[in-house]
Amino acid sequence: MRKFGITLLVLVLLGAVGYAIYYFLEPKAPNVSLDFAKPGDVFIGKPFALSISYANSSDQVLKNAKFLVVLPPEIAFLGKPADQRVFEKPIGDVGPGSVTPETLNLVALSGAQSFKEVTAKLRYNLANNPDVQFEATKTFDLGLGLPAVSLTVVVPQSINSGENFDTQVKLQNNTGEDVKSITLKLSYPPVFNFVKSDKEEARKNNQEWIFPMLAKGQTDSVTVNGNIVGADLARYQFAASASSDYMGQTYAMDNQTADIAISPSPLSLSVLVNGSDPNSYVARAGDEINYEMKYKNNSPVPLSNLKLTAGMVGEMYDFSTLSASAVFNSITNVLTWTQQNVGDLAVLNPGEERSISFRVRLKNAFTIRRLGDKNFSVKLNLSLESPTVPPGVAAQKTVTISKTETKLAGQTDVKATGYFYDSASGILNKGPYPPKANQKTQYTVHWKVTNYTTDIADTVIKATVIPGVNFTGQVKSNADTKPTYDAQSGVITWNLGSVPATKGIVTPAFEAVFQIEYTPSNLQVGKEVVLLGATELSAKDVFVDRGISAASDQITTFLKEDPKIPSNLDRNVRP
Template structure:
């Protein structure tokens, strides 16, 4: 017997040693064939088993070397099919950058889609687009075109994309606007507008339009406009230029800024475009006569209906010159002013709703020395109720436009009179209201209540509780109505609401919650209020005989006034089985034995 050897705890019989045997050629051929077969299968899987973009379509741009801003130009996008396959359901999508528009379409249109259909082998399909560049801050516009299509016999959609940059040079019509960056209130100043045709062709039918702020008072213009604030620029030849001079003044408070916009308008294929736009912003410098308006000691005070308001107009001489014969006016604007509450001794003009103080009724206005300051105080009440007649009657404002004026002008000041203005705009709070009611006889609600009424000891009686929410003078967000059921009051699960959200009940705390995301203004004032109904059941105990049972504790309402940002809250008392809102309920009976 041969020897035995140990291997990992197992015994194996010894085998006589033999010379290693060489693999035969047939085995090597089998191995090589297997490798080739597996590799070929994998290659076929990746080539044929998955879809890939064949890149057989071509998308090519043709565009001008450069274009003028405000002058139409043409871009061509050619689609080619050099393959021997039909490209089906092809569509071309042109994406435009901000500042470049398709002529005749809205300036905000950024994507233009054009259906091509089937593209036959070897064909070339040109697509032209009439474009126009608008704006002053463009130097390069990148256009992109994407062709989406299917190859015949495939359901997969492929795409080819191409991009091109279009160089933008100067505007076809240039416009320059010159004027001061800041002036004194009511100081006269000049605005100079220069325009020029930079293109190689004449322009006809152009218009130059200037838009002024309400505080601007136009004076002399050279030349005069053909229409209010509009000049016709007829037959503007190549290289032709001209200018317009406008004189005027702004009346405003220190630190206010007023934009004055000028634009040249022209029609291209029947649609009018602002070919070029310029804006001059003019600020109001510190006035020699300072003026400010405060309400109840604040500039941003928020008022309530039926509230007494104390207005203060403060003024000060900031110059080295004494001002004489000063006039102060305050014009009151707003539907919530109760003009009947004005005191008889105030200099009030009810036709213009304007208060006026001069040295005749306020002697200290005869002379205001350098550095001297003063104050005028008057009182007004807001109306006791909102003047609501429509859903849109909301967001009430109390506006006061004050002005101080003197014929005295400090030396070196280019004005004929010294004028300063100040304004105050104070918001008025909107309001929410909540009414909690309980019923036994409530067929109109669509929820039937059962049980004895008046309630009896040991016998369950069902009630419907109504939450009625009203809103006044403002929209409200995040409106929440909550209340707690008393111990022993059972939630039946029957709920209804006039809005999408319905009340929910937490059995652990007894809390009922109704969440309303958004509540439109004047619900319940104009139109129906918002209402929720839920049913509860109460079974009286012997110690409640002759008494009324509290079904729901105090109801709380909270919501945010969208106009003022104020967190408004309201409450209503708890509801009991006395049912004062149920016309069919007998009064004062209490729980029966």
Template sequence: MKKVFIGFLVLAIILAVLVGYFWFKNKNGKDLNAELAVPESVQIGVPFDLMVNISNDSSSVINEAEVSVILPESIVFIGDPVARSIKNKKVGSLKTGTLTQVSFPVLVLDGENSVHSVEAEISYIPGSIKSRFVKKIQKDFVVTDAGLFLDLITPTQVLSGETFETKISYENRSEILFDNVVVKVALPENVTVNSSSKTHTINSDGHLEFVLNQINQSDKGEITLSTTLIGQDNSLVEFLATANARFTGLNYQVSGKSAIITVAPSPLSIFIDLNDNLQAVSINQNLTYNLRYANNTNIDLRDVIIEAKLDGEMFDLTSLNTNGVLRSNDNTVLWNASIVPGLRNLAPGASGVLSFNIKTAPGYPITRLSSKDFLLKVLAKIESPTVPRTVAANKTIGVSQLTTKVRGATTVDTQAFFRDASSGILNSGSLPPKVGKPTQYTIHWLVKNYSTDVDDIQVKAFLGPNVRFTGVLKSNLEIEPEYNERTQEIVWNIGKISATRGVLTAPIEAIFQVELIPSISQISQAPILIQETSLTGVDLFTTQPINGKDQSINTTIPDDLTVTGSDGRVTE
């Protein structure tokens, strides 16, 4: 009866709350009303007030009202960091019939000619009810163009080494004054600025900065750069210009424009190939680079110079074999007419091939955890002071770059011990092993991974005849080896290993105990405890397969220095 009474009591309380709520709604007729007010259209980079209008249309006081505005990524609260997307303001109590406005100054940074949406939430406590209510509202509006218009004008295509104009034009198309305006121009490393129509500085990112200060309504202007681009044939180069203005002490990017330039095929071309277009190379590997050049013009090109710059820690410069001259201060190989007479005057349509041989380093220069993903880069350049009449340059230049990945390496070292106290595993039996008597050994697998991240690493091996796994094992990974008793195969599915694991840190290790019971046919022999160990996986940097192995181990167990040669041969 007591449980039934409690149940009725709980139900009565719930019904009372529901009745009270609907009574409040019916008694007051109307509750809190709210709407978002924004201009029908706004410009990018022009501040405006986002207004939240709140009215208390009930017959009771509304308490502890708060307004939260939620902005999409393209809109920011003026005076706050760009990352802030939610802002709260307290309203407090609202008497019956009260209308109040809450203002949020905001700025649109992106999304030209599109519809944007903002949301607001008003939380409050109506009348004498203690529960907090939340009202959600939303408003769409149109974003037109940028208030501070910015344009970036470049040729769509230029020759490598050609000088051309880059123009950045700006115009205030809004009804406000833009203050503390700074135009930034980001240029690739292979672009040189020869001159500029306005004074500029270089910031910490290597970008050009033009301080324009105030730009009044309808003001316009232009910045002209003389630029030279050196790049590979058919490569794409991006120029980027942005305008920043200050509002309430913070700078915001209010406009931006980018341009893509294609490097046209050079009149003097050069291309690089490596060992039949190898995609990846290994340590201590012989490499042959070929530089193929050609005069694609209808005029003679005189005093041609060809150079190949070698960039990468994995080049073994001591192994370089070439008829060119190595310039040691920047590891560049050079050829000119003193070495190749045909370069004195390269006739129209003439071509040739220059080669050099070099080896990769015998090991990886790993000194820190970030010593990974090594690359070999060769930047080839050919140039002549002769310039075709149609080209606006002071020399004719062709460039080419070849980047090759260096494979990593993952190794497994198999070791065996009879006396192995440091492992914490006690082996029993006699040395030398005796026919029909069990002798136990511990097998160690030590895995090292060098210069690349790898995955799907699997280590496996078969045990020798008359050898079994005792079930005792240890590993410094959560994943342990597994044994198939029917096939005598032990398999360790390690999975992913980070670069330098086992080189700068302790190797990945598994230790497992095996037991040999020699047969009479093995007298005077050193039976195999574990056959050849294999390792397979995938190099995540080069996407190529990994293969490794270590030799089989017999009962002479060379890694255990306490065991002599005779201790490893079976006796009766």
């Protein structure tokens, strides 16, 4: 016990001595500090100066010093690329007792009314320890204020289709000084029709206005007039941005958006596809499509001289089968109905509803040449208009539009074929062929899956062996999975999973090969024997969100696809 106590005491003393040696020999950083000077108000998009000083309060010279500043993504170095995050400046030697200020010109890019962290670092060596790099670090929470120039986008909550309306963008100088050379840029919905604007002296084009100066505290605005022809309840977005240029770089001060909706039109228009809601109807290649277009006058006045147009878009339309009481433009594929060919379009009284129909057949086959030939659909772009404008509507005409897209279901094939002579598959079949009674013969079965125009998922292929047929376990596949066999049920299953469109057309098909064997009886002499029942494929068509299926005939000992069996050979079971 005494010996153990002495040993423990020695270990404690050795540890204390080691710590003391480490403590006194470890390189000690001198007294070096960094300090941020709080800037004045910082506005988004307006340059500001940030002062940072570093002080050497030690009695040693700092060697090979470097000054670094790291910015968050919301702040940039003025005149530098916006994604430059680090500023580095070699300093050289920093003498004892020195205090050195550094001033950086920065600009805030975003993050109004928030705090962002800026980090300053000073890296250096000491003359008596040149191999060790020391680093002093200081962080500063920089407060960001309002945009230098803030925007407000004002649009009506809703408009009538085709009605002219105003969009106003207000500019407000939030700084305590003048802001010069401001660019205001508007982004419109693609269907917006520009009519006019005020501030012609500032307008560069229909989307940009240049303000040479916005005095401190001043407000200004731009008003744009135009119209949108859109479907009932459709929503569109207007966007505005204000920016200014400094040192060859453009800096945004504010970005704002506003949404506008299309009010229900005085003239409503809807369509049925083969009597069904177009949003739920799924067509197939070769189908005949009957479009029924219903229109109604919801206004308090008669609407006269109506014109209905239907633009047909999609390569699966077979225009040679088109049947319509309209004028057809075969260059633009647009049908037009007027009172000249449909008398009912002369006048539509208040509350009255009518319809016009036409028929067209879809092509029987898809055209697939490349990987992108997938997800086929046919579209119908409808427009109905009248020069009559109901009271209180500021539009040149009454117009409504409707767009319909009918998706086409894909097509998937599974082909089951049987072989005796099949060395190319890498599986060798044994036994006599034609088969003989009481002698075992082996066969290979190929499952090949071809998928056409839509991606499919959850693909499963199944077939059942006839009683007496055995699965040998020899199986191959060029997919990630292989067929498996359930001996109790006799079902062979291939869980193939996802199959992309054009598989087997543009790229090689998925294929699996497995071996089965069968010993015929004397009672089957002179007969053709079924080996495998019909092969069935089930999957989900991802494009139309519907089930899809395919099947292939049963496989018999006749092996009609095996090219190495003479065509005139009697293939029935022999004694």
